[in-house]
Amino acid sequence: xxxxxxxxxxxxxxxxxxxxxxxxxxxxxxxxxxxxxxxxxxxxxxxxxxxxxxxxxxxxxxxxxxxxxxxxxxxxxxxxxxxxxxxxxxxxxxxxxxxxxxxxxxxxxxxxxxxxxxxxxxxxxxxxxxxxxxxxxxxxxxxxxxxxxxxxxxxxxxxxxxxxxxxxxxxxxxxxxxxxxxxxxxxxxxxxxxxxxxxxxxxxxxxxxxxxxxxxxxxxxxxxxxxxxxxxxxxxxxxxxxxxxxxxxxxxxxxxxxxxxxxxxxxxxxxxxxxxxxxxxxxxxxxxxxxxxxxxxxxxxxxxxxxxxxxxxxxxxxxxxxxxxxxxxxxxxxxxxxxxxxxxxxxxxxxxxxxxxxxxxxxxxxxxxxxxxxxxxxxxxxxxxxxxxxxxxxxxxxxxxxxxxxxxxxxxxxxxxxxxxxxxxxxxxxxxxxxxxxxxxxxxxxxxxxxxxxxxxxxxxxxxxxxxxxxxxxxxxxxxxxxxxxxxxx
Amino acid sequence: xxxxxxxxxxxxxxxxxxxxxxxxxxxxxxxxxxxxxxxxxxxxxxxxxxxxxxxxxxxxxxxxxxxxxxxxxxxxxxxxxxxxxxxxxxxxxxxxxxxxxxxxxxxxxxxxxxxxxxxxxxxxxxxxxxxxxxxxxxxxxxxxxxxxxxxxxxxxxxxxxxxxxxxxxxxxxxxxxxxxxxxxxxxxxxxxxxxxxxxxxxxxxxxxxxxxxxxxxxxxxxxxxxxxxxxxxxxxxxxxxxxxxxxxxxxxxxxxxxxxxxxxxxxxxxxxxxxxxxxxxxxxxxxxxxxxxxxxxxxxxxxxxxxxxxxxxxxxxxxxxxxxxxxxxxxxxxxxxxxxxxxxxxxxxxxxxxxxxxxxxxxxxxxxxxxxxxxxxxxxxxxxxxxxxxxxxxxxxxxxxxxxxxxxxxxxxxxxxxxxxxxxxxxxxxxxxxxxxxxxxxxxxxxxxxxxxxxxxxxxxxxxxxxxxxxxxxxxxxxxxxxxxxxxxx
Numbered sequence: 001x002x003x004x005x006x007x008x009x010x011x012x013x014x015x016x017x018x019x020x021x022x023x024x025x026x027x028x029x030x031x032x033x034x035x036x037x038x039x040x041x042x043x044x045x046x047x048x049x050x051x052x053x054x055x056x057x058x059x060x061x062x063x064x065x066x067x068x069x070x071x072x073x074x075x076x077x078x079x080x081x082x083x084x085x086x087x088x089x090x091x092x093x094x095x096x097x098x099x100x101x102x103x104x105x106x107x108x109x110x111x112x113x114x115x116x117x118x119x120x121x122x123x124x125x126x127x128x129x130x131x132x133x134x135x136x137x138x139x140x141x142x143x144x145x146x147x148x149x150x151x152x153x154x155x156x157x158x159x160x161x162x163x164x165x166x167x168x169x170x171x172x173x174x175x176x177x178x179x180x181x182x183x184x185x186x187x188x189x190x191x192x193x194x195x196x197x198x199x200x201x202x203x204x205x206x207x208x209x210x211x212x213x214x215x216x217x218x219x220x221x222x223x224x225x226x227x228x229x230x231x232x233x234x235x236x237x238x239x240x241x242x243x244x245x246x247x248x249x250x251x252x253x254x255x256x257x258x259x260x261x262x263x264x265x266x267x268x269x270x271x272x273x274x275x276x277x278x279x280x281x282x283x284x285x286x287x288x289x290x291x292x293x294x295x296x297x298x299x300x301x302x303x304x305x306x307x308x309x310x311x312x313x314x315x316x317x318x319x320x321x322x323x324x325x326x327x328x329x330x331x332x333x334x335x336x337x338x339x340x341x342x343x344x345x346x347x348x349x350x351x352x353x354x355x356x357x358x359x360x361x362x363x364x365x366x367x368x369x370x371x372x373x374x375x376x377x378x379x380x381x382x383x384x385x386x387x388x389x390x391x392x393x394x395x396x397x398x399x400x401x402x403x404x405x406x407x408x409x410x411x412x413x414x415x416x417x418x419x420x421x422x423x424x425x426x427x428x429x430x431x432x433x434x435x436x437x438x439x440x441x442x443x444x445x446x447x448x449x450x451x452x453x454x455x456x457x458x459x460x461x462x463x464x465x466x467x468x469x470x471x472x473x474x475x476x477x478x479x480x481x482x483x484x485x486x487x488x489x490x
Numbered sequence: 491x492x493x494x495x496x497x498x499x500x501x502x503x504x505x506x507x508x509x510x511x512x513x514x515x516x517x518x519x520x521x522x523x524x525x526x527x528x529x530x531x532x533x534x535x536x537x538x539x540x541x542x543x544x545x546x547x548x549x550x551x552x553x554x555x556x557x558x559x560x561x562x563x564x565x566x567x568x569x570x571x572x573x574x575x576x577x578x579x580x581x582x583x584x585x586x587x588x589x590x591x592x593x594x595x596x597x598x599x600x601x602x603x604x605x606x607x608x609x610x611x612x613x614x615x616x617x618x619x620x621x622x623x624x625x626x627x628x629x630x631x632x633x634x635x636x637x638x639x640x641x642x643x644x645x646x647x648x649x650x651x652x653x654x655x656x657x658x659x660x661x662x663x664x665x666x667x668x669x670x671x672x673x674x675x676x677x678x679x680x681x682x683x684x685x686x687x688x689x690x691x692x693x694x695x696x697x698x699x700x701x702x703x704x705x706x707x708x709x710x711x712x713x714x715x716x717x718x719x720x721x722x723x724x725x726x727x728x729x730x731x732x733x734x735x736x737x738x739x740x741x742x743x744x745x746x747x748x749x750x751x752x753x754x755x756x757x758x759x760x761x762x763x764x765x766x767x768x769x770x771x772x773x774x775x776x777x778x779x780x781x782x783x784x785x786x787x788x789x790x791x792x793x794x795x796x797x798x799x800x801x802x803x804x805x806x807x808x809x810x811x812x813x814x815x816x817x818x819x820x821x822x823x824x825x826x827x828x829x830x831x832x833x834x835x836x837x838x839x840x841x842x843x844x845x846x847x848x849x850x851x852x853x854x855x856x857x858x859x860x861x862x863x864x865x866x867x868x869x870x871x872x873x874x875x876x877x878x879x880x881x882x883x884x885x886x887x888x889x890x891x892x893x894x895x896x897x898x899x900x901x902x903x904x905x906x907x908x909x910x911x912x913x914x915x916x917x918x919x920x921x922x923x924x925x926x927x928x929x930x931x932x933x934x935x936x937x938x939x940x941x942x943x944x945x946x947x948x949x950x951x952x953x954x955x956x957x958x959x960x961x962x963x964x965x966x967x968x969x970x971x972x973x974x975x976x977x978x979x980x
Contacts, residue, residue, distance in 0.1 A: 002851040027620075027623070029556070029557045029560060029609065029620065030557075030564075030616065030619050030620075031557045031559045031560070031561060031616070034557035034558070034559060036554070036555070036556050036557065036620050037554055037555040039552040039553065039554045039635060042553050042554045042555055043551070043552065043553070046553060057566075062527065062532070063532050063533070063536060064526070064527055064528055064529045064532045065527040065532055065535075065658065066519070066526050066640065067519045067521045067524035067525070067526065067527070067656060067767070068518075068524070068640055068656050069519070069521045069524060069656070069753075071520060071521060072595060073595075075587070075595055076912070077593050080594060087586060087587060087588075088585060088586055089585065089586065089587055090559070090582045090585060090607070091582060091584040091585065091586075091587065091597055092580045092581060092582050092583075092584065092609065093581065093582075093583045093584065094583065095578060095579065095580060095581065095599065095644040096578055096579065096581075096644065097562070097565070097577060097579055097581065097608070098575060100579075104566070105563075105565055105566050105572060106563060106582065107581055107606055108564075116597055117521065117580070118587070119558075119582065126519070126520065126521070129520050130519065130520075130526050133517070139831065143527060143784075148641075150558055150639075150640065152558065154585040154586065166557060166558050166559070168555065208688055258900070298659075341629065343736075365715075388539040455650070477765070480495070483713065
């Protein structure tokens with residue numbers, strides 16, 4: 001195999017980094033913390049976007065676009081938002097460069113902005129400043145808008161897809177006449193995210209609500225979906241925020257109700273990002289490379305011919321192209337790789353590295369037998385199948401792979417989910433097994449922070465419809481009414 | 491009508507501004523020069539993106555994503571590129587804000603970047619710096635990559651869609667082993683743009699090559715498509731550049747040919763932007779509002795019920811929804827507007843303003859007759875049609891509107907295209923008629939600039955396959971071999 005990667009058992013973190021680069025998904029750029037998303041990686045992101053965009057539209061949302069830049073003063077308008085976001089930001093201070101006469105390009109000090117502009121880390125402020133002009137009465141509500149955009153948060157320690165200074169995402173920003181409607185929207189979009197994670201990404205998730213400490217800066221409640229990676233660390237895969245009237249008050253956005261009374265508008269925001277690429281990779285891939293669930297695979301089936309000479313290739317190609325056409329007619333995306341510059345073994349390893357779900361190999365001997373060799377990427381199993389009705393068998397196999405990946409991920413998560421009743425047990429589980437730990441907590445931010453300091457574990461969420469159960473906090477020994485979900489996280 | 495706009499004859503420029511705002515396409519934002527693209531406008535842009543993206547993929551291209559920021563020093567690497575682009579740029583100098591202790595958010599001077607970052611005005615430099623790592627041998631070529639992104643050019647005078655500080659676009663960046671192949675690619679993408687403009691936007695264009703003065707900074711040749719707006723001003727609707735080896739040399743990108751010899755890689759770049767929205771609006775719209783060609787209309791047909799009382803609505807809705815379903819089965823996008831908060835007349839004006847190509851009105855009397863009233867947006871003509879086979883009639887009508895809009899635009903362009911043989915005639919035509927003017931030019935930048943200074947007219951292009959014809963330059967009287975295309979332009 002031309003491209004080798006570190007084994008997971010040896011160094012999981014290095015395995016991830018190797019894989020992202022060797023599978024041609026992304027790479028570091030010349031700009032600190034910013035990534036280049038390569039065509040193979042971007043094609044998966046495009047599939048994600050298409051599926052999500054359709055789900056957003058099916059739930060009544062429309063797309064729009066708001067400015068990249070936000071005036072600095074906007075960040076001061078919502079008291080808690082400013083603490084959360086007016087920190088590690090890219091700040092635009094000038095709008096012109098000039099030649100200094102010695103052949104150097106320098107910033108033109110005469111072109112200093114009166115007010116600095118911040119490259120958006122998230123768009124609540126600029127969007128609510130805009131909504132002020134869109135909303136007068138209840139007739140203008142609800143506003144159900146989504147934006148696909150790039151955002152920048154100046155991260156000191158970056159990892160491809162998981163944490164980068166610039167990343168791509170979608171951010172929904174909705175406006176409602178009542179708190180109930182806004183909460184309903186918040187929960188609806190959480191369900192959309194969970195549906196996408198489980199049925200498209202084949203990643204099981206736990207839906208829950210964040211503690212005050214982990215809440216979005218400016219939210220009343222932050223809902224999230226939490227996934228568990230193969231190494232036992234959690235990953236927050238999407239968030240949906242009920243913002244109350246906080247941003248409406250900060251930007252003075254009122255509406256006249258049917259009875260003529262003026263009230264502030266209720267808000268939500270919700271987003272997922274290219275971070276999902278990291279979650280996808282870390283959920284399913286193995287030491288041979290990437291594993292992509294068929295529903296998100298840009299190429300679902302690759303056909304590789306095995307032959308001698310031009311005449312052999314011509315014979316094999318005739319059948320291969322018939323198979324390709326039949327698969328395409330089923331809506332399956334197929335690549336026929338008849339390049340003569342690489343050997344079949346090299347191609348097999350290449351498509352394993354790139355995570356193509358199904359590989360079909362056709363040799364000259366197969367022609368006589370009316371068979372092909374079919375290999376599935378998830379289990380690496382091979383079988384010889386008759387060409388008759390092959391398209392239906394492959395269609396079925398793709399669905400089977402999709403289901404199997406989800407089942408494996410779910411089984412793993414269940415095996416890696418534990419309960420701890422004492423702090424000692426909690427720390428032992430964290431160090432020896434990792435994974436999710438359900439434990440009692442006294443409900444205070446103080447305890448939460450102490451546990452985080454001492455163990456690096458955080459409360460991922462309080463699961464929705466959580467079982468109520470009397471107990472004592474593993475840290476403080478104070479009474480508790482329910483277990484919450486702890487884990488070390490990405 | 492609730493939303494009135496200035497008439498074109500009165501003030502074309504004001505008409506445009508009114509229309510963009512009143513048809514809910516876009517609006518100014520709190521950030522100087524940056525626009526908000528509203529849902530109605532963004533939906534059209536999405537249709538454009540989908541059509542273009544498919545054309546790019548059908549010609550072998552893939553999408554990728556490169557960083558928003560470009561290190562300042564990159565701009566100095568290509569000598570002519572720096573003059574063109576290292577000017578009016580957004581410059582990021584700091585990466586942190588802080589609270590000054592008096593409740594103000596200020597830039598943290600301790601977080602000054604060692605090297606300033608420029609918000610990309612175009613991405614040749616960062617992309618060719620990346621390609622250096624992707625290209626070793628002829629086997630790595632061609633690279634056929636496109637990026638959908640936002641870019642920033644600090645414009646002093648801005649107009650919604652036509653010229654904004656931030657705009658959305660796509661930029662193709664390809665790498666080739668030979669000059670011939672790169673030129674072929676440049677021309678292929680010019681053809682794709684012309685095809686899109688004419689067959690989707692219904693905007694006839696003239697394909698040509700720019701003079702040295704108007705060339706992209708860093709290109710050997712810039713090809714363009716030029717359209718003529720209703721007011722007789724030209725609009726450059728897309729450009730495709732043959733970049734030679736300029737960027738490969740600037741970023742030291744060499745490849746080993748089959749014979750092992752090292753050579754610099756050949757490049758192209760090509761782009762269209764949200765400026766196309768301006769071209770679309772100014773080509774077809776009228777004093778009643780927006781006119782959108784059916785192939786780019788997010789809603790192609792609107793059905794408006796005319797009724798008295800809930801019972802009347804129920805009867806009309808039954809038939810309306812049947813019609814809607816039949817149209818949708820044909821792949822036509824339909825909206826049934828049964829809101830009871832607005833009268834039919836208000837709705838008619840609203841959909842005229844928003845440019846929905848076909849409006850179907852159904853009244854209670856129509857039910858007895860088995861008819862509907864069909865109004866087409868392009869000509870504002872109405873006719874009564876039998877419900878029988880209505881979906882096929884509407885499908886035909888939409889095609890007819892698409893063709894008619896192109897025909898009208900083409901006829902207008904032909905009527906507004908003139909020849910001038912003297913400078914006096916040239917200036918008279920410009921002032922009295924506007925439009926395209928074919929005139930002889932001596933081929934020097936000096937003459938081109940003088941004409942521009944004195945008349946504000948520029949050479950839009952030297953049309954491809956231009957008729958060769960001996961003559962004398964209208965300005966200098968020097969000999970000329972061909973007429974070139976002049977106009978005042980957006």
